[in-house]
Amino acid sequence: MFRWMLAIALGLWMATVQAQAEPKIITLSSNSTKLELNSQLQFRLTSPQATIQTVLQNNDTAWLTASAFQDQHYAGETPMVWARVQIFQRIEHNRTYLLEIDQPYISRASVYIIGNNGELRYVEHTGADVPLLQRPFPNYKLIIPLRLQPNQVDTVFVAFQQWPQHLPKLTLWQPSSFQLHDQRQQILLGINAGTLFILSVIALVAAILLRNRILSAFTCVAAATMVTLTFHSGIGITYLAAEHPGFVAERLPLVMQLLLVTMYWYVAEILKARIGRRWLTRIAQWGTVISVLLLLASVWLTPHFSRVLAITEATFLLAFSVAAATSTRRRGQYRLQWLLWVVFSGLIASMTMPHFGSWWAGISGYLLYSVLTLLLALLLAALQGHRLRRLAQRIAVLKGQMRLYQRRYHDTLARSSEGWFSLTKQGQWKSANKRWLEMLGLERLAGLKCHYPAPFEVMGKAAKQAFQQRIAWNDLITIERFDGRKRWFDVHLHEDGKGHAVDVSARVEAETHLSYLSHHDALTGLLNRREFAKLVSQALEHKRRLSLVLLQIFDTDIIYQQRGAETRDQALLQLVLMIRQIIPSGAKIARLSDDEFAVLLNDDIQGAHALGYRLIQTVREYRYATAGRTYSLRANAGLTEATANTLHWDTLLREAKEALRVARQQGDFSLSSESQHAVAEQSKEIEHDWQQLLQNAAADESWQLYEQPIISLGEEDLWSFEVLLRLRSRRGELLAPHQFLPAAARSGVMARVDRWILRQVWEYASEQRMQQRRLHHIHVNISEQSVDDPEFIRFIETGLMSCHLKPQQLVIEINETIAASKFDDCYRLFSALQAFGVNTAIDQFGTGFQSFRLLKQLPLTMVKVNRFWVQDMLIDPLDAELVLTSIRVAQAANVKACAVGVEVDEVRARLRQTSVNYLQGFACGEPRPWQPVNEDFLRD
Numbered sequence: 001m002f003r004w005m006l007a008i009a010l011g012l013w014m015a016t017v018q019a020q021a022e023p024k025i026i027t028l029s030s031n032s033t034k035l036e037l038n039s040q041l042q043f044r045l046t047s048p049q050a051t052i053q054t055v056l057q058n059n060d061t062a063w064l065t066a067s068a069f070q071d072q073h074y075a076g077e078t079p080m081v082w083a084r085v086q087i088f089q090r091i092e093h094n095r096t097y098l099l100e101i102d103q104p105y106i107s108r109a110s111v112y113i114i115g116n117n118g119e120l121r122y123v124e125h126t127g128a129d130v131p132l133l134q135r136p137f138p139n140y141k142l143i144i145p146l147r148l149q150p151n152q153v154d155t156v157f158v159a160f161q162q163w164p165q166h167l168p169k170l171t172l173w174q175p176s177s178f179q180l181h182d183q184r185q186q187i188l189l190g191i192n193a194g195t196l197f198i199l200s201v202i203a204l205v206a207a208i209l210l211r212n213r214i215l216s217a218f219t220c221v222a223a224a225t226m227v228t229l230t231f232h233s234g235i236g237i238t239y240l241a242a243e244h245p246g247f248v249a250e251r252l253p254l255v256m257q258l259l260l261v262t263m264y265w266y267v268a269e270i271l272k273a274r275i276g277r278r279w280l281t282r283i284a285q286w287g288t289v290i291s292v293l294l295l296l297a298s299v300w301l302t303p304h305f306s307r308v309l310a311i312t313e314a315t316f317l318l319a320f321s322v323a324a325a326t327s328t329r330r331r332g333q334y335r336l337q338w339l340l341w342v343v344f345s346g347l348i349a350s351m352t353m354p355h356f357g358s359w360w361a362g363i364s365g366y367l368l369y370s371v372l373t374l375l376l377a378l379l380l381a382a383l384q385g386h387r388l389r390r391l392a393q394r395i396a397v398l399k400g401q402m403r404l405y406q407r408r409y410h411d412t413l414a415r416s417s418e419g420w421f422s423l424t425k426q427g428q429w430k431s432a433n434k435r436w437l438e439m440l441g442l443e444r445l446a447g448l449k450c451h452y453p454a455p456f457e458v459m460g461k462a463a464k465q466a467f468q469q470r471i472a473w474n475d476l477i478t479i480e481r482f483d484g485r486k487r488w489f490d491v492h493l494h495e496d497g498k499g500h501a502v503d504v505s506a507r508v509e510a511e512t513h514l515s516y517l518s519h520h521d522a523l524t525g526l527l528n529r530r531e532f533a534k535l536v537s538q539a540l541e542h543k544r545r546l547s548l549v550l551l552q553i554f555d556t557d558i559i560y561q562q563r564g565a566e567t568r569d570q571a572l573l574q575l576v577l578m579i580r581q582i583i584p585s586g587a588k589i590a591r592l593s594d595d596e597f598a599v600l601l602n603d604d605i606q607g608a609h610a611l612g613y614r615l616i617q618t619v620r621e622y623r624y625a626t627a628g629r630t631y632s633l634r635a636n637a638g639l640t641e642a643t644a645n646t647l648h649w650d651t652l653l654r655e656a657k658e659a660l661r662v663a664r665q666q667g668d669f670s671l672s673s674e675s676q677h678a679v680a681e682q683s684k685e686i687e688h689d690w691q692q693l694l695q696n697a698a699a700d701e702s703w704q705l706y707e708q709p710i711i712s713l714g715e716e717d718l719w720s721f722e723v724l725l726r727l728r729s730r731r732g733e734l735l736a737p738h739q740f741l742p743a744a745a746r747s748g749v750m751a752r753v754d755r756w757i758l759r760q761v762w763e764y765a766s767e768q769r770m771q772q773r774r775l776h777h778i779h780v781n782i783s784e785q786s787v788d789d790p791e792f793i794r795f796i797e798t799g800l801m802s803c804h805l806k807p808q809q810l811v812i813e814i815n816e817t818i819a820a821s822k823f824d825d826c827y828r829l830f831s832a833l834q835a836f837g838v839n840t841a842i843d844q845f846g847t848g849f850q851s852f853r854l855l856k857q858l859p860l861t862m863v864k865v866n867r868f869w870v871q872d873m874l875i876d877p878l879d880a881e882l883v884l885t886s887i888r889v890a891q892a893a894n895v896k897a898c899a900v901g902v903e904v905d906e907v908r909a910r911l912r913q914t915s916v917n918y919l920q921g922f923a924c925g926e927p928r929p930w931q932p933v934n935e936d937f938l939r940d
Helices: 002-021 052-057 066-070 175-188 191-210 213-232 234-240 246-274 278-297 303-327 331-352 364-413 434-439 445-451 455-459 461-468 505-517 529-541 556-563 565-582 605-621 649-666 676-700 737-747 750-767 769-774 784-788 792-802 816-821 823-836 851-857 867-871 877-892 905-912 935-939
Strands: 025-028 034-036 042-046 080-089 095-102 108-114 120-127 142-148 153-161 169-173 419-423 429-432 473-480 486-493 498-503 547-554 588-591 596-601 623-626 629-632 634-641 704-712 719-728 775-781 810-815 839-845 862-865 896-900 918-920
Touching (some): 042 066, 095 153, 108 142, 120 142, 191 213, 191 364, 246 278, 246 303, 278 303, 303 331, 331 364, 419 434, 429 445, 434 498, 455 461, 486 505, 529 588, 529 649, 547 605, 547 649, 556 565, 556 629, 605 634, 634 649, 704 775, 719 750, 750 784, 750 792, 784 823, 792 810, 792 823, 810 816, 810 823, 816 823, 823 839, 823 851, 851 877, 862 867, 862 877, 867 877, 867 896, 877 896
Parallel strands (some): 719 775, 775 810, 810 839, 839 862, 862 896, 896 918
Antiparallel strands (some): 034 169, 042 080, 108 120, 108 153, 419 429, 419 498, 473 486, 547 596, 547 634, 588 596, 704 719, 704 918
């Protein structure tokens, strides 16, 4: 007994395993239109990367039914769901079915068909790469075609990504039944009601724009018809009262009465506007009033009585419409409108008749609904057609007037300064005014027809097409004149074949030149700063390898001061031409400022080094000869390379400027290309070298003194000069003050230098007695450290007492910037100097915002006007006015004025016309070594 029970249990278990392992077989025939597959399918889960070969090789015991499959849990990303079923098609030929996956959130699905011998016979993939609401599939579902062979068992595998708990519904359709199903769904959505709604909107918009009461009444008729059809068809029960069908039946008479009210109103409006018989209009108006009253009373009437009243009103409306259509005096003009209205009224009347109520049942009702919709559409078209005919008549009158005015306008403009011409219907020259002939370099119309026989060969194909289509054309074209010169013309060709043209060659050339100047430097033709920055920024965005060479050229101002701006520009232009010859083909060069040039290379820092040295060598070897004198220039270069951290053009330029600053500290014709950290270290080393050089000079007193004469413009020729400080480098080069004074101020040796210069003045006054007697003023510029030194005034007093120099012969100068920042100390020093008899002066007057405050409050003897104003006073009216204002204010304060920076004779001549007291600059005398003359030599 136990053995039998064990055998039965084992058999049941094997049957269950076999049932799970072997899918069910579904038989399809010609009558199989729709089949739901979820109960027939077996499911299993795999990873998203699994293929059909992997599924076929695995154990069949993993396949589960739909209910058991949904109880599974899966961790990780969305798994791949596989479903399988065996299908046997009994049809004798190949047939294609449609597999519908009823879930819009699945983006992609695949179908595999395996034959009897295990080969992969059919594969199909489908998906939706667009958003959910834009998918082209019906009802937003995935549809996959299945191609099955006749009389053969095929195993169908379906794969898609989804969680087991959200298993979709899978349905198999025949294509014809699926299409029929979809069409019925679309029909039941109420296509006729939607069309009526569109007609209502169109009529309403037309009524608002045209302010037409007939169109307003038609809008109400279309809207009421839409509501009536909705209540008559199944749409009203399906979508408006699905749970209470009686709701629609109870309110159907009220809706029908509303339709009749709008129809009476429409008839009254159309009779009032277009029919001459007033009694018909009054009947229609009274019918409208009665219909409104019956509409209000239908709330309290029984449904049967309301239906009887609706039948009576509809019958009377139909008869009245026929009578109005036959009695109008202008039947031919409105025959179509009345015919459509009579047919429409008859159909509406039939809807109220019990005898015809069966017409509206079933699918045949949609045909009648379509007829009503078509009638209303044709009626709206007839209404608009009548209005369009009247508008066409008015447009024709306006066109005639426009042609008249246009002809007169063209006749008037033909005598204007513009070039006018006209063409024949064949597109040949017909006439032209004198101005048009002059533009082309001709004298007569015969010459125009001879030398320019085809007008559209001159104006182009676009003008020919516009002329053939009788539309206006306008374009900017270039025409070669009879004398061979090319000119730009703005040509207008009108619809009637007449045209006019304006010579805009000067404007086009100016615009082209301005466009070029907006991207290039006006003198050298190189890229300007803005365009170069844009180019570098684009290269940095694309992460290209690039390096930047920043070249600064010096001493061009010397050429400007001695020979003028034109000579300086010519020298700079020749140098730029030489530089462009050594620039690689792929590099870009730009002029960033007056003396700064930048080169962008698609190369590393080594290539930039090689180019930088070549640029410096070119500047070193460059010579510019003019008017018997040869000029040379100096240069320095700074290099930098773009890295992964370089995101902006300003960062690259800042690094190049820092490298250039280090190169300037190293001396002329130097090159620097270190990183920011290396630049800082190099700056420290250079600063240390400067300090050593300055300290050695202070200890050895190896400074060089120069003198520059100061010319007096008074009645007497007074001899004055300023003592200037110079320093020689280790290589023997003479350094200008701007190269070593900042470092000297930081090193703290300037106080000693100031005292050394004054001691040289004491010695000069003691040793050169004859020079000292004819000396008017000797100017010495002191530093900020001397202003801070409280013992400095005592040093001056002691020195003057021990030498033969008179206190009034000495002038102590202080830079305006120092005087403004150290006002109290400067006031103390100047007060003590004036008490002792020493003259005081402000150098670079006008540099800051406190110039006039210093002039008013400090004890001053002289102000030296800013050199930058004086240099540009002939070319800049504002600078000239600033110079003259400074002179006038100084004289009002009883202070002498000296103009500094008089570099050319024209400026000197202009200043002689003013009331300035002294002049200083290259035009008055260049700086030369201070070598006092020996008294013995003067005696000899």
